[in-house]
Amino acid sequence: MSAKFISIEGITRRFQAPDGGQTTVFEDIWFAIARGEFVCMIGHSGCGKTTVLNILSGLDLPDDGAAIVDGKAIEGPSLDRAVIFQSHALLPWRTVLGNVAYAISSRWPKWSRSQVEEQAKRFIEKVGLKGAEAKKPAQLSGGMKQRVGIARALSIEPKILLMDEPFSALDALTRGTLQDEVRRICLETGQTVFMITHDVDEAIYLADKIVLMTNGPEAMVAEIVENPLPKERDRNQIHRHPAFYAIRNHLIDFLVSRSKTFKSEIPADYDRRKPPVILPQNQPQPLPPSHEAGRKVA
Amino acid sequence: MRQTSLRLRAGIVSLAILLIFGLAWHLAVSGTGPAQQMDPEYAKLMGQTAVQGKSAMPGPLDVLGKIWSHLKEPFYDRGPNDKGIGIQLTYSIGRVLVGYGLAMLVALPLGFLIGMSPLMARALDPFIQIMKPVSPLAWMPLALYTIKDSSISSIFVIFICSLWPMLINTAFGVSSVRKEWLNVARTLEVGPIRRAFTVILPAAAPTIVTGMRISIGIAWLVIVAAEMLVGGTGIGYFVWNEWNNLSITNVITSILVIGLVGMILDQALARVARAVSFPE
Ligand SMILES: Nc1ncnc2c1ncn2[C@@H]1O[C@H](COP(=O)(O)OP(=O)(O)OP(=O)(O)O)[C@@H](O)[C@H]1O
Ligand SMILES: [Mg+2]
Numbered sequence: 001m002s003a004k005f006i007s008i009e010g011i012t013r014r015f016q017a018p019d020g021g022q023t024t025v026f027e028d029i030w031f032a033i034a035r036g037e038f039v040c041m042i043g044h045s046g047c048g049k050t051t052v053l054n055i056l057s058g059l060d061l062p063d064d065g066a067a068i069v070d071g072k073a074i075e076g077p078s079l080d081r082a083v084i085f086q087s088h089a090l091l092p093w094r095t096v097l098g099n100v101a102y103a104i105s106s107r108w109p110k111w112s113r114s115q116v117e118e119q120a121k122r123f124i125e126k127v128g129l130k131g132a133e134a135k136k137p138a139q140l141s142g143g144m145k146q147r148v149g150i151a152r153a154l155s156i157e158p159k160i161l162l163m164d165e166p167f168s169a170l171d172a173l174t175r176g177t178l179q180d181e182v183r184r185i186c187l188e189t190g191q192t193v194f195m196i197t198h199d200v201d202e203a204i205y206l207a208d209k210i211v212l213m214t215n216g217p218e219a220m221v222a223e224i225v226e227n228p229l230p231k232e233r234d235r236n237q238i239h240r241h242p243a244f245y246a247i248r249n250h251l252i253d254f255l256v257s258r259s260k261t262f263k264s265e266i267p268a269d270y271d272r273r274k275p276p277v278i279l280p281q282n283q284p285q286p287l288p289p290s291h292e293a294g295r296k297v298a
Numbered sequence: 299m300r301q302t303s304l305r306l307r308a309g310i311v312s313l314a315i316l317l318i319f320g321l322a323w324h325l326a327v328s329g330t331g332p333a334q335q336m337d338p339e340y341a342k343l344m345g346q347t348a349v350q351g352k353s354a355m356p357g358p359l360d361v362l363g364k365i366w367s368h369l370k371e372p373f374y375d376r377g378p379n380d381k382g383i384g385i386q387l388t389y390s391i392g393r394v395l396v397g398y399g400l401a402m403l404v405a406l407p408l409g410f411l412i413g414m415s416p417l418m419a420r421a422l423d424p425f426i427q428i429m430k431p432v433s434p435l436a437w438m439p440l441a442l443y444t445i446k447d448s449s450i451s452s453i454f455v456i457f458i459c460s461l462w463p464m465l466i467n468t469a470f471g472v473s474s475v476r477k478e479w480l481n482v483a484r485t486l487e488v489g490p491i492r493r494a495f496t497v498i499l500p501a502a503a504p505t506i507v508t509g510m511r512i513s514i515g516i517a518w519l520v521i522v523a524a525e526m527l528v529g530g531t532g533i534g535y536f537v538w539n540e541w542n543n544l545s546i547t548n549v550i551t552s553i554l555v556i557g558l559v560g561m562i563l564d565q566a567l568a569r570v571a572r573a574v575s576f577p578e
Contacts, residue, residue, distance in 0.1 A: 059481055077485045089478040093500045093576040102496065106486035138577035156486070 005035040005192055006056070006160065010065030010273075013051050025051050026219040028065065030273045031211055036190040040203040042251065043213030044259055049196045050086075053164050056194060057083045069160065079107050082153035084163040088145045090137040090152075097133040100124060100152045107156040123155040124148075127181060143174035150178070154185060161186070163195040167202065179205060180235065187231075200251045204244070205235055212254050214262045220272065222262045225250060226279040246280035320358045327355045356547040364547045365554070378530075379539060383548075383555060386536040390525060391559065393449065393532065394517045397456025401513065405461050406506070409468025410494065413502070419469065426466065434459035434520050438527055448528035452521065459520045460513040467509025471502030503574035511567040518560045533559075 010028050017023045025048040033039045041049050054060035055067050058077035066073040069081070082103075090099050100120040105111065111119075124133055127147040137145055146166060153161060166182075167175040183206055186193055197203050203210050210225040228243035238244055270276070356364075372384025412419045434455045441451035475498050483493045525534025533556060540548035 057485055059484060077487060079485075079487050081485070083481075083485045085478060085481070087478055089482050091479060091482065091497065091500070092578050093574075103486055106488055136577065 004032040004068075005037075005070060006033040006194070007068040008032065008052070008056075008065075009068060011052075011055060011062035011067060012064035013048065013055065013060070014063050024218045025216055026213070028272050029219075029221055031221055031224060031275060033192060033194060033209075035192055037208050038186060038191075038193045038206055039195070039209045039211060040207035041194070041196050041211045041213060042198070042200070042203055042255065043219065044215050044255065045198075047213045047216040047219040047259075049213060050164055053083075053162055053194065053196055056160075057081055057162050059083075079156055080159040082156055082158035082161055084146075084149050084153045084161070084166045086164040086166065086168065088137075088149040090145055090148055092137050095134050095136055096124060096129060096140070096148050097121070099137070099148055100155050103152045103156050119155060120151075123151040126154070126185060127151045141174075143170050143178065146170060146178060147181075150182060154191075159192065161191050161193045161195075163193065165196050165198060168198055175202075176235065182206070200248060200255070203251065204229065204247055205233065205238060210251065212251075212259070214259050218263075220263070221275045222254065222258065223276045223278050226277060228280055243280060250278065250280045324357045324359065327357045354544075354546065356550065360547050361550050361554075364551045368551060381531070381536075383533070383536060383552065386531060386533045387555065387559060389449075389531040390521050390533040393453050393525075394456055394514075394521050394563075397453040398460045398514060398517050400453075401457045401460035401464060402510070404457075405464035405509075406468055409465045409506070410472050410498070412465070412469035413472025414498075419473065426462065430462045430466070434516075435523055435527065438524065442528070448530050452524040452528055452532070455524045456517045456521060460517045463509045463512040463516065464506070465509075467512075468502065468506045471505030471509075472498055474505075475501040500574070500576070504571065504576070507567065507571040507574055511564065511571060514563050514567055515560070518556075518563055522556060 008029055008031050010030060012027045012029075013025045014022045015025060029052070041052065043049050051060060055062050056074065058074050058081065061075075068074070091102065094102060097117065097120050100123060101116050104116045104119050108116070121130075121133065124130060127150050129144060129147050129151065132140065132144065137148065140148065146169075150166070153163075163182075167178055170178065179202060185191070195206065204227065207227055208231070209227065212222045212225060213219050214222050225247065228247055229238055229241050233241075267276070368383045372382045372387075374380075374382040375385060412422055437455055437458050438451060441454045442448065445451050445454060479497050479501055480493075483497045488496065521532065522534035522537065525532035526538045527534075529535050529538070533552060537549055537552045537556075540546075540552065
């Protein structure tokens with residue numbers, strides 16, 4: 001197993017500021033993702049998460065540094081990296097089958113029509129949309145649209161799956177089911193995944209590793225948190241794991257306070273090229289229930 | 299249920315309006331007794347209408363009779379000044395379709411280019427802005443002078459007037475395709491030609507067809523005027539010729555026919571618009 005299937009090496013991205021100058025969204029960011037790993041990125045709104053994902057997908061290029069996949073720098077979009085967009089981005093004039101088939105026939109232009117349709121139907125069934133093949137996106141609920149987006153991304157059998165807050169627009173119940181499905185499919189196929197999320201519980205349930213971004217502008221990777229939970233986890237049982245509250249509190253603590261203050265109190269041994277890797281350990285004290293109430297996922 | 303009943307009631311009201319209008323028209327033009335105080339010279343010029351005190355304006359029954367006679371024999375041809383209304387319409391529709399088709403061949407690719415390239419959009423904008431408000435008939439002398447054929451000149455005028463709405467709408471439709479759809483194509487490594495046909499064209503089609511619908515309406519308005527100007531054949535020439543013959547019945551008949559054909563052309567494009575529209 002290659003430890004650095006994806007390697008983000010010193011990427012910087014600047015945008016033109018309204019006043020004519022430049023704002024640096026983030027600078028000199030380093031982290032790596034191993035093959036088959038599920039990595040989540042957490043950070044406050046505007047810190048540049050989508051920009052990182054766009055650079056990984058090849059839709060955007062860094063001003064400095066490089067994103068390297070399998071030893072080659074990313075220079076543009078590739079069918080090896082499928083994107084699940086936050087806004088699902090389905091083509092509204094195509095049916096569910098048509099949307100998935102469009103991706104498949106782009107991936108394998110020589111395939112016959114029936115081959116393409118067979119593959120499309122297989123993945124539509126995989127995300128639980130059997131029977132909705134002939135529907136147009138406008139006839140689908142938000143959760144169903146997102147499922148089509150997932151089917152479209154998975155159907156081209158990409159080496160890397162990139163997801164930008166794929167579930168944030170969904171209700172808690174649908175979100176839970178979709179998380180289960182994505183987790184199952186990714187585990188089955190050993191999919192390498194990079195996913196952006198705002199939701200701490202989602203990150204804990206899905207991720208092997210969580211990248212913490214400090215607030216923008218000039219955001220940086222504060223640390224990389226290893227998920228102490230076993231790879232085999234059950235959404236209804238994980239809160240019983242002794243390390244669950246340790247990681248959960250660590251993440252919430254980061255989002256609530258340290259994401260703001262990290263830059264002013266950078267640890268002496270901090271190295272941008274090797275952000276500290278943290279493995280939250282057993283913590284006897286769960287947060288009081290009142291603190292929990294607002295954050296529970298159904 | 300409610301919709302059909304609304305449609306039915308609207309139909310009844312339409313029919314009532316038609317009947318009332320027809321009746322008022324009939325009463326307004328029917329004779330009021332011999333007109334005596336008329337200058338005899340003038341009466342001679344006016345012929346029987348003056349003698350019988352009948353209005354020169356035909357009534358609805360005259361027009362209906364005329365329409366019937368045209369329907370019975372739409373394509374007769376008795377020399378250059380006496381052709382059936384069907385022949386004249388065929389000329390006009392033919393010119394419109396040729397001019398419109400040529401405009402499409404130019405406007406769609408050019409609109410694509412302008413829509414995809416901000417540079418071309420800016421470079422061509424002044425020309426479009428100046429040419430667009432020019433009445434297409436203003437081109438007629440220039441067309442006649444250079445082309446020296448009245449029929450082709452009318453086609454050219456139709457071409458010019460159909461061009462702008464299609465060009466502008468195509469450029470706008472193409473330039474405002476949602477970024478996320480283009481990004482889907484990019485992440486799937488779709489080539490430029492395939493992207494143009496599978497993403498940009500379907501996304502811009504509703505806007506493009508709206509432009510085409512505006513164009514066909516303008517083209518049909520303009521052909522009548524153009525044919526009046528250059529003469530020879532066509533429904534516009536027919537109207538003008540019948541006016542010179544003082545056949546008001548034929549003029550009114552033509553007005554109805556022009557309206558009908560215009561409606562059919564518009565409805566045809568409305569159908570296309572429905573076929574390419576997509577709900578979001
Ligand atoms: N094309 C652009 N031009 C100028 N500024 C941009 C552009 N794209 C992003 N930015 C700026 O870069 C910063 C980071 O944007 P980005 O979309 O990556 O944030 P994010 O972390 O994904 O936020 P969110 O969680 O709200 O999605 C923002 O301040 C944004 O204003
Ligand atoms: Mg974002």
